[in-house]
Amino acid sequence: MDLKQLLFKDAMIMDLKATNKEEAIDEMINKYYEVGVINDKEIYKEDILKREAQSSTGIGDGIAMPHARDKAVQRATVLFAKSEKGIDYDSLDGQPAYLFFMIAAPDGADNLHLQALASLSSLLINPTLVENLKKAQTPDEVQNLFDSAMKDKEEKERLEEEKEQAKKDSASENNSDKPYIVAVTACPTGIAHTYMAEAALKETAEKMGVDIKVETNGSEGVKHLLTSDEISRAAGVIVAADKKVDMPRFDGKHLVNRPVSDGINKPEELIQLAIDQKAPIFHSDSAATEEDSGDTKSFGSKIYADLMNGISNMLPFVVGGGILMAISFLVERFVGSESQWFIFFNNVGNYAFSFLIPVLAAYIAVSIGDRPALLPGFVGGYMASLAAASVVKSDSPAGFLGGLLAGFIAGLVIVWLKKVLKVLPHSLDGLKTILIYPVLGLLITGAIMYFAIDPVFAVINKAITAFLNNMGTGNAIILGTLLGAMMSIDMGGPFNKAAYTFAIGSFTATNSGTLMAAVMVGGMVPPLAIAIATTFWKNKFTESERQAGISNYVLGLSFITEGAIPFAAGDPLRVIVSCVIGSAIGGGLTQLWKINVPAPHGGIFVLPLANHPALYLAAVVIGAVVSGVIYGIWKPALAKK
Incomplete structure (x- = not known):
């Protein structure tokens, strides 16, 4: 596939009307939708904004290259757009962007598509091409400029390959x-x-x-x-x-x-x-x-990255095992606890859950000490999940807190071993990974867990479990309010993950889903609030935002908090503040009404499992309505064009 097939003329905008970054993105996405390149503007825009959240695609020198690869894209395309006055696109050099290349790649695009896209990207380094594109007046002229630049590039690459081959053939290369x-x-x-x-x-x-x-x-x-x-x-x-x-x-x-x-x-x-x-x-x-x-990350950033590596690898076990356990409880209502169907679903879900703490610890350790830390991290996490894995016999395991420490300890032990054993002769390098690191890493980590961590954190975990089980209504409401609010502060970021992880720890320790109800309601509120605001305050949102609001009904009911992120990115103060208020109220209500949801995921679809289904639904609705009304009233109306 050549560049002419990617840069097809119908998808070009030779005079971009937008005056800011958000308008530019919307205008280009609308053009894609008009010519049939994408079939869902909301999905594509969500991925475009996710990429922009990582770092601006305004690469400098007057060029911006927003791009996304998802299921909404029907064919690989590059939309060329040109702004005469320039647009503030948060470019890396702080200068306005004049040329825009919005890249759309289908989910699962083959190598031919990707190679063509890579060729386009490399051409834009050529300042002559960029200057000529700024002067181009027609789509035909744009295509011809790229054709010429591509031929020059291919000729240059051919000469480079010949030169490189000549070097390899020459004995005097060095x-x-x-x-x-x-x-x-x-x-x-x-x-x-x-x-x-x-x-x-x-x-x-x-x-x-x-x-x-x-x-x-x-x-x-x-x-x-x-x-x-x-x-x-x-x-x-x-x-x-x-x-x-x-x-x-x-x-x-x-x-x-x-x-x-x-x-x-x-x-x-x-x-x-x-x-x-x-x-x-x-x-x-x-x-x-x-x-x-050469790493410039702060100490806090490193700790967070290590923790997120463990949590991200643990989450599939949480979701997969939790959903199967939820299904087993539904099955139990119809066929009883003696049915093989109930036993099958429940056992498989529990098997997955038994890996939560070991996997969490293992991948925290890997993030710190690389692959040699996998074994001691996994075993340390497993020891934290057992009630009798310490020198002091206890009927309580070290639990999630012990597992977290096991991961960090195992990783740091391997890092220490690498430093200490660096003095060994190079002839023993082959034994380090397969023998020395596994044995010594496991021995040291196991000893620390057995003699120090497990005994102390078994007591701490038992105290926390007792507190959660015997928590008074007032304390429960405060905790539920806090957890619900945390789910909305960053909608999938550190606060959200911390609240969800705490609820999972409570779930595994007490076998109670009371705090799961708080975080689930708290996580469902933001997208539902956005949906409500875009439905009842239509004059304050663009057409594309109103359409995205409809999809947020489904995302919210499914406990997918990230559906609200595009709105939060564009209007952070109003969206986050309004959502935090509603989520806090919803989370507090679940504890006031003593709602228990024995499943770690599922949103509204695990409603039948709740001990008080109507109250669970009411907490969701109240929190979403409060947030939606606040946001809808607070947001200013769109300026008339």
Whole structure:
């Protein structure tokens, strides 16, 4: 598929009317919908805004490349749009954007689509092409400009390949006077920024008289994979990435570790650091310090990332096991507890739940100490889930809190072992991963859990369980109100995940779904509130927002809080404040009415499982109506055009 098939003329906007970022996105999405590129504006816009939330796709130099890959896209397309006056698009260089390329890729797009999209991204590094596009007046002129630029690029690549092959065939390759470096580029979606950073680094390196090979980690997989010989020869390494890439292979090399946007906007700076070997030396086999790895994350950010790695890997067990357990309770009402169908669903759900704490601990440990930490983390988490896994016999396990600590302990133990055992001869390197780390890591982690963590946290967990079981109505309402509010503060972020994790811990410890009711109601309120506001205050929302509001009814009833994120991103103060108020009220009502929902997910669809179904539904409705009314009244009417 060539670029002419992607940049088809019917999807071009030669005079963008929008005056701000949100209007520009809406105008381009509406154009896509008109020409049949997408069949659902809300789904596509939601993914566009999710990508914008990660970092602006206004890449600078007057260019913006919003992009999404989802099921709403019917065919791979690039919408070209041009603004004469320029639009404030929150670009990385702080300058207005004049040229827009909205990339739409179908879910499961094949490699031909992705290669064509990658080619487009790399062409936009050419300043001559960009300047000519700003002057273009017709869709035909835009297509011709890209055709010409593509032919020039292909010819340049052919010459580069011949040059590279000549180097390989020459016995004097290593005697080249040019410095040689390697690089890796990667962005979360792997469609645009990955290849733009590649093109910028290669073009700048050529101007600087530097030989470079760039590996891309995009949606089509790893391309131009760096070999061990190439890495060994390189004076330095550049990693311009916003997602995890294979790092251990760069052990001992001077490594520049930056966001992918720096690869696009600061290629000369990165290349100079690499060839001058001024970047820190990367150590993959030891307790790398923040300076060693070039990582600029704060300590709090690291802790949060490690915790989220454990929670994200644990959630499938929560949802899968919880839903099957919920089904078993429904089945029990009709066929009884002796039925094989009830026993089957209930047992399988419980089997999944028995892995929650071990998986949580294991993947926290892996985030800290990499794969060698998996074994001690898993076993440490398993010990935390058992009531008799400590030197002090107890009828209570260390539980979720013990499991969290087990993960961090196991990860840090492996990091410590890597640092201590670095003095061993290299001949023993092969034994470290398969023998030394597993045995010593398990021994040390197990000892800490057995003699220290499990005995202490078994007592703490027992006290927490007793408090939750005997909690007075007043305390319960306060806790339910707090948990409900936390579900709406960031709608899927740290506060939301903390509240949900706490409720899961309570659920596993007490086998009671009272706090699950609070977080479920709290998480259902935001999208339902948005739906209510867009339904009854139509004059305050655009057509696309009203249509998105309809889908939020379904998302809210399904306990998918993220449906409200696009609205929160566009109007954070009004949306978040109104939703927090309603969620807090709904969460508090569940505890006032002593509602119990013995399922960790499902929203309105687990209504039959609640001990008070009508009150559970009432808590949802009251919280959603309160938030919807506040938001609907507070939001100003749209300005008349």
